[in-house]
Amino acid sequence: MISREGGIACYQQLSGILHKQIEEGEFRPGKQLPTETELSRRYKLNRHTIRQAIGRLQSEGLVYTIKGKGTFVANSKxxxxxxxxxxxxxxxxxxxxxxxxxxxxxxxxxxxxxxxxxxxxxxxxxxxxxxxxxxxxxxxxxxxxxxxxxxxxxxxxxxxxxxxxxxxxxxxxxxxxxxxxxxxxxxxxxxxxxxxxxxxxxxxxxxxxxxxxxxxxxxxxxxxxxxxxxxxxxxxxxxxxxxx
Amino acid sequence: MISREGGIACYQQLSGILHKQIEEGEFRPGKQLPTETELSRRYKLNRHTIRQAIGRLQSEGLVYTIKGKGTFVANSKxxxxxxxxxxxxxxxxxxxxxxxxxxxxxxxxxxxxxxxxxxxxxxxxxxxxxxxxxxxxxxxxxxxxxxxxxxxxxxxxxxxxxxxxxxxxxxxxxxxxxxxxxxxxxxxxxxxxxxxxxxxxxxxxxxxxxxxxxxxxxxxxxxxxxxxxxxxxxxxxxxxxxxx
DNA sequence: TCCCTTAAGTTGTCTAAACATCTGGACATG
DNA sequence: CATGTCCAGATGTTTAGACAACTTAAGGGA
CATH class of the missing domain: 3.40.1410.10 (Chorismate lyase-like)
Incomplete structure (x- = not known):
């Protein structure tokens, strides 16, 4: 899933994947994304790298996170x-x-x-x-x-x-x-x-x-x-x- | 300089300090900021924490960085x-x-x-x-x-x-x-x-x-x-x- | 002189680990 | 039943270290 050779940073690949999944409706507005540790396991990446990817989605307004609860898909603008x-x-x-x-x-x-x-x-x-x-x-x-x-x-x-x-x-x-x-x-x-x-x-x-x-x-x-x-x-x- | 008790994250304190210094003209447009390792020494913070602070300044459009060269103060908009x-x-x-x-x-x-x-x-x-x-x-x-x-x-x-x-x-x-x-x-x-x-x-x-x-x-x-x-x-x- | 290599310095990315802080539920106590 | 406590699980912050990629300048060889 994540390529280490292409020269594209892992966190950028991941944020692209999640972006696409949200756009295609795999995760509906209001629904929780997999937790950071779960994503870490699934994509074989460090939690810190996962957080970089999610940080981008936050800035794009695609998701929001609540401390202690999780990350959720945002509603449209x-x-x-x-x-x-x-x-x-x-x-x-x-x-x-x-x-x-x-x-x-x-x-x-x-x-x-x-x-x-x-x-x-x-x-x-x-x-x-x-x-x-x-x-x-x-x-x-x-x-x-x-x-x-x-x-x-x-x-x-x-x-x-x-x-x-x-x-x-x-x-x-x-x-x-x-x-x-x-x-x-x-x-x-x-x-x-x-x-x-x-x-x-x-x-x-x-x-x-x-x-x-x-x-x-x-x-x-x-x-x-x-x-x-x-x-x-x-x-x-x-x-x-x-x-x- | 950086307080560990106030409940405010170190990187936020630092980005505030640098923001103020730039605003007050301590670093002129085009001039290079201290390097990450230098700031790390000066404020007794990990380089990763320094980078979080600089990341905020980048998003604010206050500075820009060039890989291999350094971080510079941006011109006005x-x-x-x-x-x-x-x-x-x-x-x-x-x-x-x-x-x-x-x-x-x-x-x-x-x-x-x-x-x-x-x-x-x-x-x-x-x-x-x-x-x-x-x-x-x-x-x-x-x-x-x-x-x-x-x-x-x-x-x-x-x-x-x-x-x-x-x-x-x-x-x-x-x-x-x-x-x-x-x-x-x-x-x-x-x-x-x-x-x-x-x-x-x-x-x-x-x-x-x-x-x-x-x-x-x-x-x-x-x-x-x-x-x-x-x-x-x-x-x-x-x-x-x-x-x- | 000109070009190439090398090395040092700087930012970019990734991993590992620890602790803090917050949420929500289970559980005990009154 | 109401309340408080505790704990597991989630995100937030920080440290330490390693390597990659890029820039610049110095030095060496043609």
Missing amino acids: ISYKVSRKTRFTTSVLDVGLSPDARLLDSYEISAGSELSRKLNIKSSDKVVVLEILRFVNKIPFCHTTSFLSSDRFPDIQAHIKGSFSLYELLKKHYGIEAMRASSSFEVSLPESSDMDMLQISSKVPVLIVKSTSKNSKGDIVEYCITRFRGDLCSITVNFNGEGR | ISYKVSRKTRFTTSVLDVGLSPDARLLDSYEISAGSELSRKLNIKSSDKVVVLEILRFVNKIPFCHTTSFLSSDRFPDIQAHIKGSFSLYELLKKHYGIEAMRASSSFEVSLPESSDMDMLQISSKVPVLIVKSTSKNSKGDIVEYCITRFRGDLCSITVNFNGEGR
């Missing part, structure tokens, strides 16, 4: 849509899943050079920071850090408590309809805070989306950084203005 | 822009870098169920597949697989040879102006073909963008899958129709 107008709550409801959110923290800081550029304000101006953890079907899905000018949104910290959606809040209390102006996409491995909040291992990449929103006149309303679980989502962007 | 109208060549020129492309392969297949849905054609229809490798400053940057209906673009395989940009070709030969309609973003670890073509190790994630382009009447022109080096790029999407 959630297709998450973004456009100028769509937001988290509507996007998740659209695909028939149940969204939820929790405000982790809110505080005020001085803008500094980078944020002042992003928000187009003075670097001495105050900025409200909102940290929100969002769930899909009770599973942590993404973590958003929002930055808004304190001057333009006075008392927003008081209003946000108990509110579901930040965008509804902006609309109702301040009469502003925020629309996504640009988003940048990056990839990284999780920092330890990501691992805690999103409940993932160090091998699952995170998709980092940095977005700027503007109001109808073109003024910058919000800058936010969202970190998605890479194993759970595929993000779709629609380029036709109205979006869906 | 290229900001790659996409919108309805921007394309690879213009986007790279915009940031002052030099783009290049090479046609790896072109062939014809039957659409099948998935492609027929993506291109809105019959599943028995023929589809032209173009595989293109793109470079920035001579460095492999992304790999694109394009699918186009053979019926709508006869002889495209003959025309593509020697042509720089697929989109100019569509415009000149077929009078069609292709515009990006939607793109989806996913994360994964590289397959072995990615590792070969993009010249990356197994620890560097790839950013997978699947795009559909339409003509001015709204007919689907092209479906393509592009796999970017996650350590090299951040992709920015502009939601205002005209884009830049």
Whole structure:
């Protein structure tokens, strides 16, 4: 089964084999893979080598492991849509899943050079920071850090408590309809805070989306950084203005 | 330096330390990190543990390693822009870098169920597949697989040879102006073909963008899958129709 | 001078072994 | 019946050592 001559590393061969078996439905979503010791026996490889192979499958989002229990086949990715107008709550409801959110923290800081550029304000101006953890079907899905000018949104910290959606809040209390102006996409491995909040291992990449929103006149309303679980989502962007 | 009691794994502590040192400019881009054996001595950790820490930095795109030479600090990410109208060549020129492309392969297949849905054609229809490798400053940057209906673009395989940009070709030969309609973003670890073509190790994630382009009447022109080096790029999407 | 060999240094892969930490069930105790 | 304890089995981390593959530079022979 595993060739030692081909010049291809054993762990790469094994992860390829398991990848194929999962793809072909040999192991169904939710089902447990053979244990590391079992795979070690079956393929005549050291457990350490087995772990390298499984580590790759984890990073690909194909499987997840629970310490003390085992390794399981993951479900397929959630297709998450973004456009100028769509937001988290509507996007998740659209695909028939149940969204939820929790405000982790809110505080005020001085803008500094980078944020002042992003928000187009003075670097001495105050900025409200909102940290929100969002769930899909009770599973942590993404973590958003929002930055808004304190001057333009006075008392927003008081209003946000108990509110579901930040965008509804902006609309109702301040009469502003925020629309996504640009988003940048990056990839990284999780920092330890990501691992805690999103409940993932160090091998699952995170998709980092940095977005700027503007109001109808073109003024910058919000800058936010969202970190998605890479194993759970595929993000779709629609380029036709109205979006869906 | 490294605590054995805190409950935080040594390799995580070390990757945190190195991450900070790089961020603070202790190691400049392009400069070599201490060798694994040197770090092993310095932090009193096994070389295997050192490698786990460096593996994380690789996945974060902070460093890259060359077998037999060493580990080096990576340059900052290229900001790659996409919108309805921007394309690879213009986007790279915009940031002052030099783009290049090479046609790896072109062939014809039957659409099948998935492609027929993506291109809105019959599943028995023929589809032209173009595989293109793109470079920035001579460095492999992304790999694109394009699918186009053979019926709508006869002889495209003959025309593509020697042509720089697929989109100019569509415009000149077929009078069609292709515009990006939607793109989806996913994360994964590289397959072995990615590792070969993009010249990356197994620890560097790839950013997978699947795009559909339409003509001015709204007919689907092209479906393509592009796999970017996650350590090299951040992709920015502009939601205002005209884009830049 | 030019080319080849050699050796040292570096990263890549694999094995072996030990201990830590977590899960789940069996079992004893109240 | 409820609870706590213990143990087997699973994954997580770390160490030690070996060899392979690659890079670079030094040295030797034509």
